[in-house]
Amino acid sequence: MASFEHDFPFDPTHGHTLDDLLRISAPDAAPADFADFWRGRYEEARKVDTEPELGPPEDERDGVRIHGVTFTSVGGVRLGGWVALPDTGTAEHGFVIGHGYGGREAAGPDVPLPLPRSAAILPCVRGMVSRGLLPGVPTVSSAHVLHGIESRDTYVIGDCVADLWCAASALHELVPELAPGTGAPLLGYLGESFGGGLGALAVPWDDRFGAAQLTVPTFGNHPLRLTLQCTGSGEAVRGYHRDRPEVTEVLRYFDAATAATWLKQPTLVAAALFDPSVPPPGQFAVHNALAGESELQVLSAGHFEHEGLAAETAELRAARKWFFGERLGR
Known part of the structure; x- marks a missing residue:
């Protein structure tokens, strides 16, 4: 069991050992139309003309x-972000990279x-700094995560997942040598925390992705998550x-x-034994x-x-390079 000195009013391991954690899976019963719901959202996103515009x-x-x-x-919302292109030659691989709660600058x-x-x-998904800001969508995570939560059709998390699908479409338009049918490898997805949870929701329905790497992903097993204090x-x-237990639906x-x-x-999932933010x-x-x-x-x-953070970050970067090289390399 991980042990660190801290001043949180709860145990960020929640008393679980690695063996305990390896036995926890998805909730017992998914909605009968879970897959149909997400496939419908995906089909809607694929119809969007993303009209990407690249800056200097x-x-x-x-x-x-x-x-x-x-x-x-x-x-019809217009979002922003960044695109990285090879400084010489053409691209041989493509990635969509999600961000944590708080966005990216x-x-x-x-x-x-x-x-x-x-x-x-x-991309910066809707509501997130600095290039996803939208009127009426909160930028602070504690408010953003509740935006539209009254209904599965209005919940902002569904639209944020769609933002990732549209970002993939935009990348294919901007870098046509990576588009389906060209013989290029499928896309990779990377996401951490908020971006890890969004990636788990996005990738299953999108056959443009060939592999994914999720670091400390959020939104896992909501029935259990609702019992665990966090920051x-x-x-x-x-x-x-x-106050509204019906939100579980x-x-x-x-x-x-x-x-x-x-x-x-x-x-590839990087999961932590001790985490005050994402249980x-x-x-x-x-x-x-x-x-x-x-x-x-x-x-x-x-x-x-923590003291070992730099070493673990380097180890994960090496594992990520090997993982995508094995799955998407050519």
């Missing part, structure tokens, strides 16, 4: 040029990319649930562990429920500064 270069490093980008997503630590000669789109967005959902459609039972693409049982539930080939990287802690 903003940075050049680690073998890529980084540009600003804007594109259209479901509902730049391409940041997501570059260098997992494989050389790659292109990637790094992240889950605490806002727990508070909402105490909506949350059933947005469970990353349930979605993982349909996720057949090879997936570890939910993270491991996503990995344990995966329908396809899976790899597990066990982290001592997530969302927490």
Whole structure:
């Protein structure tokens, strides 16, 4: 069991050992129309003309040029982010890279990319700084995670998943050598925390993705998650649930562990034993429920500064490079 000195008013391991965590999976019963719901959302997103517009270069490093980008997503909203393109030659691999709750201000630590000669789109999903800001959509995670939660059809998390699908469409339009039918490898998906949970919800229905890597993914096993105190967005959902327990019917459609039972693409999950923000049982539930080939990287802690963090980050970066090289390399 991971042990760190901390001042949280709860135990971020929630008393679980690794053996305990490896036995936790998806909730027992998914909605009968779970897959139909998500396939319908996906089909709607694929109909969107994303009309991507690439801005001038903003940075050049680690073998890529980084540009600003804007594109259209479901509902006609215009979102932004960044695109990384090889600084020489054409792209041989493509990635969609999600972000944590709080958004992103730049391409940041997501570059260098997992494989050389790659292109990637790094979108800001709706409501998130700095290029996903939308009137009426909260930017703070505790409010964002509740936006539209009254109905599965209005919940912002569903639209954020669609934003990732539209980002993939935009990348294919901007980098046509990666588009389906060209012989290029399928896309890879990377996401951490919020982006990890969104990826688990997005990838199963999109055959443009060939592999995924999810780090400390959120939204796993909501029935269990609602019982576990945390410092992240889950605490806002727990508070909402105490007053409106009927929200569980909506949350059933947005469970990353349930979605993982349909996720057949090879997936590397980095899950933490100690995490104050995203309870570890939910993270491991996503990995344990995966329908396809899976790899597990066990982290001592997530969302927490500790002495071994730099070494674990380097180890995960190496594992990611190997994982995508084996699944998407050519």
